[in-house]
Amino acid sequence: MNLYGWNIITSNRLPKGSFSDGTTTVTNGVANIFMSVADDNTKPVMAAWRRMPKVEGERNKDLRRDEFVTSARWGFGTQRVDTLGVLITDATKT
Numbered sequence: 001m002n003l004y005g006w007n008i009i010t011s012n013r014l015p016k017g018s019f020s021d022g023t024t025t026v027t028n029g030v031a032n033i034f035m036s037v038a039d040d041n042t043k044p045v046m047a048a049w050r051r052m053p054k055v056e057g058e059r060n061k062d063l064r065r066d067e068f069v070t071s072a073r074w075g076f077g078t079q080r081v082d083t084l085g086v087l088i089t090d091a092t093k094t
Helices: none
Strands: 016-020 025-035 045-060 065-078 084-090
Antiparallel strands (some): 016 025, 045 065
16 A cells, blocks of 8 residues: 555564563554665665575486585675664554
8 A cells, every 4th residue: 555655565474562662661562664665775674695506416326316406695684774663553552
């Protein structure tokens, strides 16, 4: 849904539980996540390859077949925290 230029996407995988910032506590809360995904310079989460996929092969003489193994390393991480926000709301109040 688009509401005044904001794209709203619903998810059932948002963190739920008890949240506290030291002064206020929400016991039945949902952490709503806001982020800017306008372009690659504003996205808060970034994926990166640490090691590109590498294929190795060898012949298994006992089974009379070629066997191939592919290995790679990658990850996701927070890059720009200034374009990410979390708003805690109570799940029972509407």
